[in-house]
Amino acid sequence: MAVLTIRDALNEALREEIIRDENVFVMGEEVAEYDGAYKVTRGLWKEFGDKRVVDTPITELGFAAIGVGAAMAGLRPVIEFMTWNFSILAADQIINHAAKMLYMSGGQFKVPIVFRGPNGSAYQVSSQHSQALEALYANFPGLKVVMPSTPADAKGLLKSAIRDDNPVMFLEQERMYGIKGEVPEEDDFLIPLGVADVKREGKDCTIVARSMTVPMALQAAEQIQNEFDVSVEVIDPRTIKPLDVDAIVGSVKKTNRLVVVEESHAFASVGAEISHQIMENAFDYLDAPVKRISTAETPMPYAKNLEALALPSVEKIVAAVKDVCYL
Amino acid sequence: MPKAATIQKTTASAGKVAKNGASKNGKALGTAAAPEFADVDDAIAEYNARRSAQLAAIKKSDKKLLREMLYQMVLGRRFEEKCAEVYRMGKIGGFCHLYIGQEAIGVGSMMMLEPTDMVITSYRDHVQAMIKGMSPESVMAELYGREGGCVKGKGGSMHMFSKDLEFYGGHGIVGGQIGVGTGMAYAAKYKNSGQVVLCFFGEAAVNQGIFHESLNMAQLWKLPIIYICENNQYGMGTSQKRAMSSRSIARKAEAFEMANEFVDGMDVMAVRGATRRAIERARKDGSPTLLEVRAYRYMGHSMSDPGNYRTRDEILKYQERDPIVLFKDSLKESKVLNDKDFEKIEQEANDAVDRAVKFSDESPYPSEAELLTDVLT
Ligand SMILES: Cc1ncc(C[n+]2csc(CCOP(=O)(O)OP(=O)(O)O)c2C)c(N)n1
Ligand SMILES: [Mg+2]
Numbered sequence: 272m273a274v275l276t277i278r279d280a281l282n283e284a285l286r287e288e289i290i291r292d293e294n295v296f297v298m299g300e301e302v303a304e305y306d307g308a309y310k311v312t313r314g315l316w317k318e319f320g321d322k323r324v325v326d327t328p329i330t331e332l333g334f335a336a337i338g339v340g341a342a343m344a345g346l347r348p349v350i351e352f353m354t355w356n357f358s359i360l361a362a363d364q365i366i367n368h369a370a371k372m373l374y375m376s377g378g379q380f381k382v383p384i385v386f387r388g389p390n391g392s393a394y395q396v397s398s399q400h401s402q403a404l405e406a407l408y409a410n411f412p413g414l415k416v417v418m419p420s421t422p423a424d425a426k427g428l429l430k431s432a433i434r435d436d437n438p439v440m441f442l443e444q445e446r447m448y449g450i451k452g453e454v455p456e457e458d459d460f461l462i463p464l465g466v467a468d469v470k471r472e473g474k475d476c477t478i479v480a481r482s483m484t485v486p487m488a489l490q491a492a493e494q495i496q497n498e499f500d501v502s503v504e505v506i507d508p509r510t511i512k513p514l515d516v517d518a519i520v521g522s523v524k525k526t527n528r529l530v531v532v533e534e535s536h537a538f539a540s541v542g543a544e545i546s547h548q549i550m551e552n553a554f555d556y557l558d559a560p561v562k563r564i565s566t567a568e569t570p571m572p573y574a575k576n577l578e579a580l581a582l583p584s585v586e587k588i589v590a591a592v593k594d595v596c597y598l
Numbered sequence: 599m600p601k602a603a604t605i606q607k608t609t610a611s612a613g614k615v616a617k618n619g620a621s622k623n624g625k626a627l628g629t630a631a632a633p634e635f636a637d638v639d640d641a642i643a644e645y646n647a648r649r650s651a652q653l654a655a656i657k658k659s660d661k662k663l664l665r666e667m668l669y670q671m672v673l674g675r676r677f678e679e680k681c682a683e684v685y686r687m688g689k690i691g692g693f694c695h696l697y698i699g700q701e702a703i704g705v706g707s708m709m710m711l712e713p714t715d716m717v718i719t720s721y722r723d724h725v726q727a728m729i730k731g732m733s734p735e736s737v738m739a740e741l742y743g744r745e746g747g748c749v750k751g752k753g754g755s756m757h758m759f760s761k762d763l764e765f766y767g768g769h770g771i772v773g774g775q776i777g778v779g780t781g782m783a784y785a786a787k788y789k790n791s792g793q794v795v796l797c798f799f800g801e802a803a804v805n806q807g808i809f810h811e812s813l814n815m816a817q818l819w820k821l822p823i824i825y826i827c828e829n830n831q832y833g834m835g836t837s838q839k840r841a842m843s844s845r846s847i848a849r850k851a852e853a854f855e856m857a858n859e860f861v862d863g864m865d866v867m868a869v870r871g872a873t874r875r876a877i878e879r880a881r882k883d884g885s886p887t888l889l890e891v892r893a894y895r896y897m898g899h900s901m902s903d904p905g906n907y908r909t910r911d912e913i914l915k916y917q918e919r920d921p922i923v924l925f926k927d928s929l930k931e932s933k934v935l936n937d938k939d940f941e942k943i944e945q946e947a948n949d950a951v952d953r954a955v956k957f958s959d960e961s962p963y964p965s966e967a968e969l970l971t972d973v974l975t
Contacts, residue, residue: 305835328805395691574743575753
């Protein structure tokens with residue numbers, strides 16, 4: 272096993288897929304000569320040149336459309352949004368075009384494209400640069416949504432996303448790019464989309480977390496174990512859509528308690544969907560109402576203290592677990 | 599000294615910026631066609647040829663106004679240098695985009711406005727906020743994320759606002775404010791209020807669809823807006839020539855039959871003159887104007903930019919035409935101000951910045967109750 276950061280794991284995935292398939296190319300703002308705003312594409316332009324790694328003007332709608340059209344015509348574009356906040360300018364191409372194409376064409380035109388970049392908050396970058404958008408895109412049939420939380424998942428899932436014949440929204444997190452972890456060195460390391468992972472086994476309470484909230488949930492689980500001798504299971508769906516409902520339901524049937532932690536807002540969120548799935552599929556197994564920890568229902572404030580207050584935290588997760596366990 | 603401190607030595611190909619691809623005989627509608635240039639040598643030659651015009655403009659202007667213009671430029675420079683300093687100390691978080699090198703644009707244009715006129719801009723907004731009348735205290739405290747900030751610590755560096763002073767904000771989505779500014783002009787026309795809008799954005803924002811959509815509507819509906827493109831030649835690490843097929847931004851206005859002018863952004867009097875002509879058009883019949891103002895960004899794009907995409911030589915060459923130095927030279931030659939006056943201005947600016955820092959250091963963090971306010975009214 273090699274120890275890599277999430278940033279470098281993503282970089283390896285891109286590199287391997289560029290080599291493996293001549294139709295794969297990477298496009299976005301500052302991805303080539305600048306090595307990527309967050310250095311995920313570091314070295315790729317030097318190695319593969321202008322054809323495979325392409326800098327764009329600041330024109331999100333335009334280059335997202337180039338990606339959609341190129342994908343319909345047989346290529347496999349990987350389109351980087353400098354952050355997912357800017358994907359909102361390209362939402363028309365993603366939602367009205369990429370997501371609809373296969374269906375509208377009666378199954379004739381597939382759109383094998385990956386849109387990727389950092390999602391959610393960073394460090395005090397304020398209202399317009401801190402949004403977690405997975406629930407928005409997950410709401411539309413025709414899109415897959417992926418959110419890795421470890422270097423191995425990042426690599427294996429990105430490679431699968433690039434090979435997938437559907438539009439895949441691949442949401443990373445800026446705060447996590449430097450996180451290190453082991454990544455299998457096997458030749459073609461893939462993780463299938465749509466399969467959850469148990470990040471920590473436990474028997475008394477389930478936490479479903481994704482992206483940035485996974486390390487928080489693990490820390491909270493550790494703390495609860497030490498303080499109360501309560502064993503918490505942490506499940507990371509990894510793919511938001513399609514969602515591995517069975518894995519979550521199975522865990523809740525075992526622990527009888529559920530806390531969902533997410534960086535997006537609560538209203539109409541992925542957490543709301545998970546809560547519903549549990550009500551539908553494991554209602555009789557619940558020993559307490561499902562709890563959710565989300566970002567406050569406000570645009571993200573700039574001030575350091577308010578930003579911290581708005582976001583999920585280990586303390587908030589611990590408190591929620593204590594609540595559902597009646598501790 | 600933060601001057602170009604974020605720049606590392608590099609062999610990047612940025613080197614010399616190619617000549618503007620546009621032909622020089624394209625005529626600007628309603629204005630005298632200004633020369634276009636991208637290369638710094640051309641710029642120097644052009645400026646030297648025009649210097650008599652700057653001196654003549656100074657001669658015709660009120661001395662107090664000239665002094666205030668210089669003061670605002672110096673204040674802007676010192677304020678931004680201080681931002682860089684306290685940013686490195688961790689007192690400012692998030693993104694922080696500085697205006698150093700572009701002061702003549704904000705001062706030359708905004709000081710032509712009536713207080714009731716409206717301004718909207720990008721995230722590079724600290725200095726423009728102050729020129730519109732916001733106190734250095736309220737801007738610095740916002741950068742600190744404190745209660746005393748102009749938006750109570752909620753916005754930070756990129757989002758300065760003042761409704762009282764008709765400052766409609768710094769905006770973080772590249773190009774977004776071009777559309778919003780056009781809507782503000784729509785309201786001015788609707789209400790027949792006589793206000794005009796100054797709408798600032800960078801050259802890279804011109805590649806967004808909203809620029810083209812907005813200019814079309816503004817000309818179609820004769821909206822009283824002046825679009826000021828601050829062409830500092832880079833959008834983050836991408837030079838204009840790597841991102842724009844046709845390099846004259848001013849002439850893009852011709853596609854909409856909109857008046858336009860190319861202006862030297864290192865010459866504060868030239869910016870002032872071009873803005874005057876544009877405002878006259880706007881007030882007369884609501885005609886919009888596009889000004890392309892050639893500038894240069896001395897610092898990195900933001901405080902986190904290593905700047906590997908351009909050479910130190912390129913930066914130093916542009917700094918030879920520093921807008922503050924040029925203006926001082928002309929003021930001195932015109933006997934408007936002398937060295938002692940300059941010293942006094944420096945002192946006043948430094949004092950104002952020190953007061954802003956002290957105020958911000960002492961301002962408390964916003965109360966936790968602020969988190970949930972202002973979401974809906
Ligand atoms: C829609 C959008 N895309 C990308 C970004 C990231 N970004 C912020 S500033 C910037 C460069 C803008 O350059 P320019 O318009 O020339 O203005 P300047 O920074 O030079 O003043 C980029 C790419 C953003 N904020 N918004
Ligand atoms: Mg620029």
